[in-house]
Amino acid sequence: MSDCIFCKIVAGEIPSRKVYEDEDVLAFHDVNPAAPVHFLIIPKRHVASLETCDSGHRDILGRLLLLAPKLAREQGLANGFKTVINTGVDGGQLVMHLHVHVLGGSKLQHV
Numbered sequence: 001m002s003d004c005i006f007c008k009i010v011a012g013e014i015p016s017r018k019v020y021e022d023e024d025v026l027a028f029h030d031v032n033p034a035a036p037v038h039f040l041i042i043p044k045r046h047v048a049s050l051e052t053c054d055s056g057h058r059d060i061l062g063r064l065l066l067l068a069p070k071l072a073r074e075q076g077l078a079n080g081f082k083t084v085i086n087t088g089v090d091g092g093q094l095v096m097h098l099h100v101h102v103l104g105g106s107k108l109q110h111v
């Protein structure tokens, strides 16, 4: 998607502080952190939101979620972390490219 910020990050057109990368997934620090450690895990292929996922996205969704604890550990979040997937307008999704927020490094507000 040519006008998608996260697709531009994947393409290297917008710089990011990378946490992890493989063929299908990229993780990078959030530009506007809401916790001492705050990074995003995204599929490289454009997927607008959780709302647009179907059974064909099972593998990539599993990979995004399984990377969360692995990367959280690597980022030093030994006491736990929070994962958030904002979906749609009411869910507060600002960037319409599926992403998993991983936050930690302090005691975070309970939801």
Ligand code: DGP
Residues within 6 Å of the ligand: 005, 014, 016, 017, 028, 029, 030, 031, 032, 085, 086, 092, 093, 094, 095, 096
């Ligand atoms: P959401 O509300 O779930 O769509 O959150 C989008 C997040 O993306 C928000 O926390 C800020 C982050 N973000 C937006 N633009 C950029 C960017 O250009 N670079 C980085 N690293 N993060 C961004």
